[in-house]
Amino acid sequence: xxxxxxxxxxxxxxxxxxxxxxxxxxxxxxxxxxxxxxxxxxxxxxxxxxxxxxxxxxxxxxxxxxxxxxxxxxxxxxxxxxxxxxxxxxxxxxxxxxxxxxxxxxxxxxxxxxxxxxxxxxxxxxxxxxxxxxxxxxxxxxxxxxxxxxxxxxxxxxxxxxxxxxxxxxxxxxxxxxxxxxxxxxxxxxxxxxxxxxxxxxxxxxxxxxxxxxxxxxxxxxxxxxxxxxxxxxxxxxxxxxxxxxxxxxxxxxxxxxxxxxxxxxxxxxxxx
Amino acid sequence: xxxxxxxxxxxxxxxxxxxxxxxxxxxxxxxxxxxxxxxxxxxxxxxxxxxxxxxxxxxxxxxxxxxxxxxxxxxxxxxxxxxxxxxxxxxxxxxxxxxxxxxxxxxxxxxxxxxxxxxxxxxxxxxxxxxxxxxxxxxxxxxxxxxxxxxxxxxxxxxxxxxxxxxxxxxx
Numbered sequence: 244x245x246x247x248x249x250x251x252x253x254x255x256x257x258x259x260x261x262x263x264x265x266x267x268x269x270x271x272x273x274x275x276x277x278x279x280x281x282x283x284x285x286x287x288x289x290x291x292x293x294x295x296x297x298x299x300x301x302x303x304x305x306x307x308x309x310x311x312x313x314x315x316x317x318x319x320x321x322x323x324x325x326x327x328x329x330x331x332x333x334x335x336x337x338x339x340x341x342x343x344x345x346x347x348x349x350x351x352x353x354x355x356x357x358x359x360x361x362x363x364x365x366x367x368x369x370x371x372x373x374x375x376x377x378x379x380x381x382x383x384x385x386x387x388x389x390x391x392x393x394x395x396x397x398x399x400x401x402x403x404x405x406x407x408x409x410x411x412x413x414x415x416x417x418x419x420x421x422x423x424x425x426x427x428x429x430x431x432x433x434x435x436x437x438x439x440x441x442x443x444x445x446x447x448x449x450x451x452x453x454x455x456x457x458x459x460x461x462x463x464x465x466x467x468x469x470x471x472x473x474x475x476x477x478x479x480x481x482x483x484x485x486x487x488x489x490x491x492x493x494x495x496x497x498x499x500x501x502x503x504x505x506x507x508x509x510x511x512x513x514x515x516x
Numbered sequence: 517x518x519x520x521x522x523x524x525x526x527x528x529x530x531x532x533x534x535x536x537x538x539x540x541x542x543x544x545x546x547x548x549x550x551x552x553x554x555x556x557x558x559x560x561x562x563x564x565x566x567x568x569x570x571x572x573x574x575x576x577x578x579x580x581x582x583x584x585x586x587x588x589x590x591x592x593x594x595x596x597x598x599x600x601x602x603x604x605x606x607x608x609x610x611x612x613x614x615x616x617x618x619x620x621x622x623x624x625x626x627x628x629x630x631x632x633x634x635x636x637x638x639x640x641x642x643x644x645x646x647x648x649x650x651x652x653x654x655x656x657x658x659x660x661x662x663x664x665x666x667x668x669x670x671x672x673x674x675x676x677x678x679x680x681x682x683x684x685x686x687x688x
Binding site: 264265266267268269270271274277278279280281282283286288289290291292293294296297305306307308315316317319320323331 | 623
Protein backbone atom coordinates (compact mmCIF):
# COMPACT_ATOMS: atom_id res chain seq x y z
CA UNK A 244 0.00 0.00 0.00
CA UNK A 245 2.78 2.42 0.86
CA UNK A 246 4.32 1.66 -2.50
CA UNK A 247 1.01 2.51 -4.17
CA UNK A 248 0.45 5.73 -2.26
CA UNK A 249 4.00 6.91 -2.86
CA UNK A 250 3.64 6.39 -6.57
CA UNK A 251 0.31 8.23 -6.56
CA UNK A 252 1.99 11.07 -4.69
CA UNK A 253 4.73 11.06 -7.27
CA UNK A 254 2.15 11.35 -10.06
CA UNK A 255 0.46 14.24 -8.39
CA UNK A 256 3.78 15.96 -7.83
CA UNK A 257 5.37 15.55 -11.15
CA UNK A 258 2.50 14.96 -13.50
CA UNK A 259 0.71 18.16 -12.42
CA UNK A 260 -1.18 20.74 -14.40
CA UNK A 261 1.44 21.31 -17.05
CA UNK A 262 3.37 18.33 -18.33
CA UNK A 263 6.16 20.43 -19.75
CA UNK A 264 7.52 21.99 -16.58
CA UNK A 265 10.11 20.97 -14.07
CA UNK A 266 8.73 20.73 -10.55
CA UNK A 267 11.79 22.02 -8.74
CA UNK A 268 9.95 22.51 -5.45
CA UNK A 269 9.26 18.77 -5.31
CA UNK A 270 12.97 18.17 -4.75
CA UNK A 271 14.59 18.13 -1.33
CA UNK A 272 16.36 21.35 -0.34
CA UNK A 273 19.83 19.78 -0.60
CA UNK A 274 19.21 18.86 -4.23
CA UNK A 275 17.95 22.33 -5.08
CA UNK A 276 21.16 23.72 -3.55
CA UNK A 277 23.13 21.34 -5.71
CA UNK A 278 21.35 22.56 -8.85
CA UNK A 279 21.89 26.18 -7.79
CA UNK A 280 25.60 25.46 -7.42
CA UNK A 281 25.80 24.98 -11.20
CA UNK A 282 24.19 28.32 -12.06
CA UNK A 283 26.26 31.33 -13.01
CA UNK A 284 26.19 33.95 -10.31
CA UNK A 285 23.84 36.29 -12.16
CA UNK A 286 21.46 33.44 -13.00
CA UNK A 287 21.65 32.19 -9.47
CA UNK A 288 20.53 35.55 -8.11
CA UNK A 289 17.80 35.85 -10.72
CA UNK A 290 16.59 32.30 -10.07
CA UNK A 291 15.24 33.09 -6.62
CA UNK A 292 11.83 33.58 -8.13
CA UNK A 293 9.84 32.62 -5.06
CA UNK A 294 10.26 32.59 -1.29
CA UNK A 295 11.55 29.04 -0.95
CA UNK A 296 14.17 29.45 -3.67
CA UNK A 297 15.17 32.80 -2.20
CA UNK A 298 15.65 31.13 1.19
CA UNK A 299 17.66 28.29 -0.35
CA UNK A 300 19.88 30.70 -2.28
CA UNK A 301 20.54 32.68 0.88
CA UNK A 302 21.39 29.50 2.75
CA UNK A 303 23.91 27.95 0.38
CA UNK A 304 27.57 28.69 -0.06
CA UNK A 305 29.17 28.88 -3.47
CA UNK A 306 32.43 29.79 -5.11
CA UNK A 307 33.11 32.40 -7.79
CA UNK A 308 36.49 32.48 -9.52
CA UNK A 309 36.43 36.13 -10.44
CA UNK A 310 34.29 39.11 -9.49
CA UNK A 311 34.48 42.83 -10.14
CA UNK A 312 32.73 45.22 -7.82
CA UNK A 313 31.75 48.54 -9.34
CA UNK A 314 30.15 51.68 -8.00
CA UNK A 315 26.93 50.82 -9.84
CA UNK A 316 26.39 47.73 -7.68
CA UNK A 317 24.05 48.31 -4.81
CA UNK A 318 25.31 47.76 -1.26
CA UNK A 319 22.46 45.27 -0.75
CA UNK A 320 23.71 43.22 -3.65
CA UNK A 321 27.29 43.30 -2.40
CA UNK A 322 26.13 42.24 1.05
CA UNK A 323 24.19 39.32 -0.41
CA UNK A 324 27.23 38.08 -2.33
CA UNK A 325 29.57 38.58 0.62
CA UNK A 326 27.33 36.44 2.77
CA UNK A 327 27.49 33.27 0.68
CA UNK A 328 30.17 33.39 -1.94
CA UNK A 329 33.83 32.62 -1.55
CA UNK A 330 35.70 34.56 -4.21
CA UNK A 331 38.86 33.60 -6.09
CA UNK A 332 39.83 37.10 -7.23
CA UNK A 333 37.90 40.17 -6.19
CA UNK A 334 38.58 43.40 -8.06
CA UNK A 335 37.39 46.69 -6.63
CA UNK A 336 36.50 49.61 -8.90
CA UNK A 337 35.18 52.44 -6.78
CA UNK A 338 35.52 56.15 -7.21
CA UNK A 339 33.65 59.03 -5.71
CA UNK A 340 32.94 59.64 -2.09
CA UNK A 341 29.27 58.92 -1.42
CA UNK A 342 27.21 56.89 1.04
CA UNK A 343 26.72 53.94 -1.29
CA UNK A 344 30.42 53.65 -2.10
CA UNK A 345 31.33 53.95 1.57
CA UNK A 346 28.90 51.16 2.39
CA UNK A 347 30.29 48.95 -0.39
CA UNK A 348 33.87 49.66 0.67
CA UNK A 349 33.05 48.74 4.22
CA UNK A 350 31.56 45.41 3.06
CA UNK A 351 34.83 44.27 1.47
CA UNK A 352 35.96 43.01 4.85
CA UNK A 353 32.90 40.71 5.03
CA UNK A 354 34.08 38.69 2.02
CA UNK A 355 36.00 35.43 1.91
CA UNK A 356 38.60 36.14 -0.77
CA UNK A 357 41.75 34.56 -2.12
CA UNK A 358 43.09 37.58 -3.92
CA UNK A 359 41.85 41.11 -3.32
CA UNK A 360 42.84 43.84 -5.70
CA UNK A 361 41.96 47.51 -5.55
CA UNK A 362 42.08 47.82 -9.31
CA UNK A 363 40.81 51.36 -9.65
CA UNK A 364 40.00 53.30 -6.56
CA UNK A 365 39.38 56.96 -5.89
CA UNK A 366 41.95 58.55 -3.61
CA UNK A 367 39.38 60.34 -1.44
CA UNK A 368 37.48 57.18 -0.59
CA UNK A 369 40.70 55.25 -0.03
CA UNK A 370 42.06 57.92 2.27
CA UNK A 371 38.87 58.08 4.29
CA UNK A 372 38.18 54.34 4.52
CA UNK A 373 41.56 52.61 4.48
CA UNK A 374 42.57 53.32 8.03
CA UNK A 375 44.75 50.99 10.13
CA UNK A 376 41.81 49.20 11.73
CA UNK A 377 40.23 48.51 8.33
CA UNK A 378 43.51 47.17 6.97
CA UNK A 379 43.70 44.92 10.00
CA UNK A 380 40.15 43.65 9.32
CA UNK A 381 41.15 42.85 5.75
CA UNK A 382 43.93 40.55 6.96
CA UNK A 383 41.15 38.20 8.03
CA UNK A 384 39.22 38.23 4.76
CA UNK A 385 41.83 37.70 2.07
CA UNK A 386 44.94 35.68 1.40
CA UNK A 387 46.65 38.28 -0.73
CA UNK A 388 45.93 41.96 -1.12
CA UNK A 389 47.05 44.49 -3.66
CA UNK A 390 46.33 48.07 -2.66
CA UNK A 391 47.35 51.64 -3.31
CA UNK A 392 49.13 53.58 -0.63
CA UNK A 393 47.34 56.36 1.14
CA UNK A 394 48.21 58.71 3.95
CA UNK A 395 45.78 57.06 6.35
CA UNK A 396 47.78 53.84 6.73
CA UNK A 397 50.45 54.49 9.37
CA UNK A 398 53.68 52.69 10.18
CA UNK A 399 51.85 51.10 13.11
CA UNK A 400 49.17 49.82 10.73
CA UNK A 401 51.91 48.24 8.61
CA UNK A 402 53.50 46.78 11.73
CA UNK A 403 50.21 45.14 12.75
CA UNK A 404 49.88 43.58 9.30
CA UNK A 405 53.51 42.42 9.43
CA UNK A 406 52.90 40.73 12.79
CA UNK A 407 49.72 39.07 11.53
CA UNK A 408 51.44 37.70 8.43
CA UNK A 409 54.51 36.55 10.36
CA UNK A 410 52.47 34.77 13.06
CA UNK A 411 50.03 33.40 10.48
CA UNK A 412 47.39 34.61 12.88
CA UNK A 413 44.98 35.67 10.14
CA UNK A 414 44.40 34.72 6.54
CA UNK A 415 46.68 37.25 4.86
CA UNK A 416 50.00 36.02 3.47
CA UNK A 417 50.85 38.70 0.90
CA UNK A 418 50.43 42.46 1.05
CA UNK A 419 51.38 44.52 -1.97
CA UNK A 420 51.27 48.29 -1.63
CA UNK A 421 51.73 50.42 -4.72
CA UNK A 422 53.36 53.81 -4.29
CA UNK A 423 54.01 53.58 -0.59
CA UNK A 424 55.40 56.77 0.90
CA UNK A 425 58.88 56.62 2.43
CA UNK A 426 58.01 58.02 5.81
CA UNK A 427 55.65 55.28 7.10
CA UNK A 428 57.73 52.64 5.29
CA UNK A 429 60.97 53.67 7.04
CA UNK A 430 59.18 54.18 10.35
CA UNK A 431 57.84 50.64 10.02
CA UNK A 432 61.34 49.26 9.34
CA UNK A 433 62.69 51.16 12.31
CA UNK A 434 59.90 49.72 14.46
CA UNK A 435 61.09 46.20 13.64
CA UNK A 436 64.75 47.16 14.21
CA UNK A 437 66.01 47.86 10.71
CA UNK A 438 67.44 51.20 9.58
CA UNK A 439 68.96 52.39 6.33
CA UNK A 440 71.58 55.16 6.17
CA UNK A 441 73.90 56.15 3.34
CA UNK A 442 73.40 52.97 1.38
CA UNK A 443 73.88 50.63 4.35
CA UNK A 444 71.38 48.53 6.31
CA UNK A 445 71.80 48.44 10.08
CA UNK A 446 70.17 45.87 12.32
CA UNK A 447 70.89 43.65 15.31
CA UNK A 448 68.26 41.21 14.20
CA UNK A 449 68.76 37.96 12.35
CA UNK A 450 67.93 39.15 8.85
CA UNK A 451 69.31 38.66 5.35
CA UNK A 452 69.27 41.42 2.76
CA UNK A 453 69.40 40.81 -0.98
CA UNK A 454 69.43 43.42 -3.72
CA UNK A 455 68.97 43.43 -7.43
CA UNK A 456 71.91 45.47 -8.71
CA UNK A 457 72.24 46.45 -12.35
CA UNK A 458 75.55 46.41 -14.28
CA UNK A 459 75.93 50.15 -13.77
CA UNK A 460 75.72 49.64 -10.00
CA UNK A 461 72.24 51.01 -9.47
CA UNK A 462 69.96 49.16 -7.08
CA UNK A 463 66.55 48.22 -8.45
CA UNK A 464 64.99 46.67 -5.39
CA UNK A 465 65.75 45.28 -1.98
CA UNK A 466 64.46 42.11 -0.36
CA UNK A 467 64.81 41.71 3.37
CA UNK A 468 64.29 38.19 4.71
CA UNK A 469 63.38 37.17 8.19
CA UNK A 470 62.91 33.40 8.01
CA UNK A 471 60.15 32.79 5.48
CA UNK A 472 58.95 36.38 5.65
CA UNK A 473 60.09 38.82 3.01
CA UNK A 474 59.92 42.60 3.02
CA UNK A 475 60.26 43.89 -0.53
CA UNK A 476 61.16 47.50 -1.26
CA UNK A 477 61.32 49.12 -4.61
CA UNK A 478 64.41 51.34 -4.77
CA UNK A 479 62.25 54.31 -5.74
CA UNK A 480 61.29 54.45 -2.06
CA UNK A 481 64.90 55.32 -1.24
CA UNK A 482 65.46 57.58 -4.23
CA UNK A 483 62.23 59.49 -4.71
CA UNK A 484 60.31 58.89 -1.51
CA UNK A 485 57.68 56.55 -2.86
CA UNK A 486 57.56 53.15 -4.52
CA UNK A 487 56.30 49.60 -4.27
CA UNK A 488 56.31 47.72 -1.02
CA UNK A 489 55.46 44.09 -0.30
CA UNK A 490 55.19 41.79 2.66
CA UNK A 491 55.29 38.15 1.60
CA UNK A 492 55.21 35.01 3.66
CA UNK A 493 56.81 32.36 1.47
CA UNK A 494 54.87 29.11 1.68
CA UNK A 495 57.67 26.78 0.59
CA UNK A 496 61.44 26.54 0.72
CA UNK A 497 61.51 26.57 -3.10
CA UNK A 498 59.68 29.86 -3.25
CA UNK A 499 62.07 31.31 -0.66
CA UNK A 500 65.14 30.08 -2.56
CA UNK A 501 63.75 31.49 -5.79
CA UNK A 502 63.38 34.90 -4.12
CA UNK A 503 67.09 34.80 -3.22
CA UNK A 504 68.23 33.37 -6.55
CA UNK A 505 71.97 34.26 -6.78
CA UNK A 506 71.66 34.63 -10.54
CA UNK A 507 69.66 37.83 -10.02
CA UNK A 508 70.29 38.93 -6.45
CA UNK A 509 73.34 39.90 -4.47
CA UNK A 510 73.43 39.39 -0.76
CA UNK A 511 74.48 42.61 0.94
CA UNK A 512 75.95 43.02 4.35
CA UNK A 513 73.94 44.19 7.33
CA UNK A 514 75.92 46.18 9.90
CA UNK A 515 75.18 45.96 13.58
CA UNK A 516 73.38 49.00 14.98
CA UNK B 517 37.35 -4.76 -3.29
CA UNK B 518 35.26 -5.26 -6.38
CA UNK B 519 34.13 -8.63 -7.66
CA UNK B 520 33.24 -7.92 -11.28
CA UNK B 521 31.41 -11.17 -11.79
CA UNK B 522 29.05 -10.62 -8.96
CA UNK B 523 25.59 -9.71 -10.14
CA UNK B 524 23.05 -7.78 -8.18
CA UNK B 525 19.32 -8.00 -8.52
CA UNK B 526 17.50 -4.76 -7.96
CA UNK B 527 13.81 -4.64 -7.23
CA UNK B 528 12.09 -1.45 -8.34
CA UNK B 529 9.21 0.38 -6.71
CA UNK B 530 6.79 -1.10 -9.25
CA UNK B 531 7.88 -4.63 -8.45
CA UNK B 532 10.11 -5.41 -11.46
CA UNK B 533 13.49 -7.07 -10.95
CA UNK B 534 16.61 -6.20 -12.89
CA UNK B 535 19.93 -7.99 -12.63
CA UNK B 536 23.04 -5.95 -13.23
CA UNK B 537 26.75 -6.52 -12.95
CA UNK B 538 28.67 -5.31 -9.94
CA UNK B 539 30.84 -3.38 -12.34
CA UNK B 540 27.92 -1.01 -12.80
CA UNK B 541 26.56 -0.96 -9.29
CA UNK B 542 29.92 -0.03 -7.79
CA UNK B 543 29.15 3.54 -8.92
CA UNK B 544 26.10 3.64 -6.69
CA UNK B 545 26.91 4.50 -3.09
CA UNK B 546 23.48 3.22 -2.03
CA UNK B 547 23.83 -0.24 -3.62
CA UNK B 548 27.45 -0.61 -2.49
CA UNK B 549 26.41 0.12 1.05
CA UNK B 550 23.53 -2.33 0.84
CA UNK B 551 25.89 -5.07 -0.39
CA UNK B 552 28.45 -4.28 2.31
CA UNK B 553 25.73 -4.38 4.95
CA UNK B 554 24.75 -7.84 3.73
CA UNK B 555 28.37 -8.91 4.30
CA UNK B 556 28.55 -11.36 1.40
CA UNK B 557 31.23 -14.03 1.24
CA UNK B 558 34.31 -13.24 -0.89
CA UNK B 559 33.95 -16.26 -3.12
CA UNK B 560 30.23 -16.23 -3.48
CA UNK B 561 28.46 -14.77 -6.46
CA UNK B 562 25.05 -14.26 -4.95
CA UNK B 563 21.91 -12.83 -6.40
CA UNK B 564 21.32 -10.30 -3.71
CA UNK B 565 18.07 -8.44 -3.77
CA UNK B 566 18.37 -4.74 -3.14
CA UNK B 567 15.10 -2.87 -3.05
CA UNK B 568 15.35 0.59 -4.59
CA UNK B 569 12.66 3.22 -4.49
CA UNK B 570 12.91 3.94 -8.21
CA UNK B 571 10.48 2.90 -10.94
CA UNK B 572 11.32 0.48 -13.69
CA UNK B 573 11.49 2.96 -16.58
CA UNK B 574 13.81 5.26 -14.62
CA UNK B 575 16.05 2.40 -13.51
CA UNK B 576 16.46 1.37 -17.15
CA UNK B 577 17.78 4.86 -17.91
CA UNK B 578 20.06 4.74 -14.89
CA UNK B 579 21.47 1.39 -16.02
CA UNK B 580 21.96 2.69 -19.55
CA UNK B 581 23.98 5.60 -18.13
CA UNK B 582 25.94 3.32 -15.78
CA UNK B 583 26.78 0.98 -18.65
CA UNK B 584 28.35 3.84 -20.57
CA UNK B 585 30.13 5.11 -17.47
CA UNK B 586 31.20 1.75 -16.01
CA UNK B 587 34.89 2.65 -16.28
CA UNK B 588 34.59 6.10 -14.68
CA UNK B 589 37.09 6.82 -11.93
CA UNK B 590 36.18 5.89 -8.38
CA UNK B 591 35.85 7.50 -5.95
CA UNK B 592 34.05 10.18 -7.88
CA UNK B 593 36.21 13.34 -7.93
CA UNK B 594 34.23 15.88 -5.94
CA UNK B 595 35.03 19.51 -6.41
CA UNK B 596 34.62 21.67 -3.39
CA UNK B 597 36.39 25.01 -3.43
CA UNK B 598 36.13 25.55 -7.12
CA UNK B 599 33.69 27.37 -9.32
CA UNK B 600 31.14 24.91 -10.66
CA UNK B 601 30.32 24.91 -14.30
CA UNK B 602 27.47 23.38 -16.24
CA UNK B 603 28.97 23.58 -19.73
CA UNK B 604 31.19 20.50 -19.48
CA UNK B 605 28.67 17.68 -19.99
CA UNK B 606 30.28 14.95 -22.14
CA UNK B 607 28.87 14.45 -25.64
CA UNK B 608 27.45 10.97 -24.93
CA UNK B 609 25.56 12.30 -21.91
CA UNK B 610 24.22 15.26 -23.88
CA UNK B 611 22.86 12.93 -26.55
CA UNK B 612 21.48 10.62 -23.83
CA UNK B 613 19.49 13.48 -22.29
CA UNK B 614 18.49 14.93 -25.66
CA UNK B 615 16.65 11.71 -26.44
CA UNK B 616 14.18 12.66 -23.68
CA UNK B 617 13.64 16.09 -25.19
CA UNK B 618 11.49 14.66 -27.92
CA UNK B 619 9.22 13.05 -25.37
CA UNK B 620 6.23 14.90 -23.99
CA UNK B 621 7.26 14.12 -20.42
CA UNK B 622 10.89 15.20 -20.79
CA UNK B 623 10.88 17.30 -17.64
CA UNK B 624 9.33 14.48 -15.61
CA UNK B 625 11.98 12.11 -16.93
CA UNK B 626 14.72 14.52 -15.91
CA UNK B 627 13.05 14.93 -12.51
CA UNK B 628 12.82 11.15 -12.06
CA UNK B 629 16.46 10.57 -13.03
CA UNK B 630 17.72 13.35 -10.73
CA UNK B 631 15.72 11.87 -7.88
CA UNK B 632 16.93 8.33 -8.67
CA UNK B 633 20.58 9.42 -8.92
CA UNK B 634 20.20 11.09 -5.54
CA UNK B 635 18.54 8.07 -3.89
CA UNK B 636 21.01 5.62 -5.39
CA UNK B 637 23.88 7.99 -4.62
CA UNK B 638 25.35 8.00 -8.14
CA UNK B 639 27.33 11.24 -8.02
CA UNK B 640 28.33 11.45 -11.68
CA UNK B 641 24.76 11.00 -12.88
CA UNK B 642 23.46 13.42 -10.28
CA UNK B 643 25.92 16.12 -11.33
CA UNK B 644 25.19 15.59 -15.01
CA UNK B 645 21.40 15.81 -14.60
CA UNK B 646 21.59 18.78 -12.25
CA UNK B 647 23.82 20.54 -14.80
CA UNK B 648 21.27 19.72 -17.50
CA UNK B 649 18.58 21.47 -15.48
CA UNK B 650 20.91 24.37 -14.63
CA UNK B 651 21.52 24.80 -18.37
CA UNK B 652 17.79 25.15 -18.94
CA UNK B 653 17.76 28.05 -16.45
CA UNK B 654 21.13 29.70 -17.15
CA UNK B 655 20.83 32.90 -19.16
CA UNK B 656 17.05 33.12 -18.84
CA UNK B 657 15.09 36.13 -17.66
CA UNK B 658 13.19 35.99 -14.38
CA UNK B 659 9.93 35.62 -16.32
CA UNK B 660 11.32 32.76 -18.40
CA UNK B 661 12.57 31.03 -15.26
CA UNK B 662 9.10 31.33 -13.70
CA UNK B 663 7.69 29.79 -16.86
CA UNK B 664 10.10 26.84 -16.93
CA UNK B 665 9.67 26.10 -13.25
CA UNK B 666 5.97 27.10 -13.16
CA UNK B 667 6.46 29.12 -10.04
CA UNK B 668 4.16 31.87 -8.90
CA UNK B 669 5.65 34.95 -7.38
CA UNK B 670 4.78 34.77 -3.67
CA UNK B 671 6.77 37.77 -2.52
CA UNK B 672 5.19 40.85 -0.98
CA UNK B 673 5.63 44.13 -2.83
CA UNK B 674 8.34 45.15 -0.36
CA UNK B 675 10.29 41.90 -0.74
CA UNK B 676 10.04 42.13 -4.48
CA UNK B 677 11.32 45.70 -4.42
CA UNK B 678 14.25 44.59 -2.25
CA UNK B 679 15.18 41.80 -4.68
CA UNK B 680 14.88 44.13 -7.66
CA UNK B 681 17.22 46.55 -5.91
CA UNK B 682 19.77 43.81 -5.21
CA UNK B 683 19.49 42.40 -8.69
CA UNK B 684 19.40 45.70 -10.53
CA UNK B 685 22.76 45.00 -12.15
CA UNK B 686 21.89 41.50 -13.34
CA UNK B 687 18.28 41.90 -14.45
CA UNK B 688 18.83 42.14 -18.15
